[in-house]
Amino acid sequence: QVQLVESGGGLVQAGGSLRLSCAASGRTFTIYAMGWFRQAPGKEREFVAAISWSGEITYYADSVKGRFTISRDNAKSTMDLQMNSLKPEDTAVYYCALGRGPNAIRTISTFGSWGQGTQVTVSS
8 A cells, every 4th residue: 555645735826836745655656657647626637747767758738738737756665746837827736646557647447546635715
């Protein structure tokens, strides 16, 4: 069983930046892809970014491409999401997720473990 704990959320003005972190424990972290998803009030959970086990392959949702950067440190069992040029529409609860396999993936069903989420609020 793996435990995922997100941190770094908060309130920021439009155009600002935040860095989210996810700490993993309880299972071999390095052999699985990781990802970030988000869920805004009244909306379904949506894909934000994913990274392969090695960190060499990354995918981004079109809505965040060029603004967000996903990274991981396998030695520390952590994954980060650097979010720049934030917009009010980025407001959501952000979830860290562990993939069921080693390669970066976008589909929510291919992630098997989830953190509790961290709130990101972007004011206009």
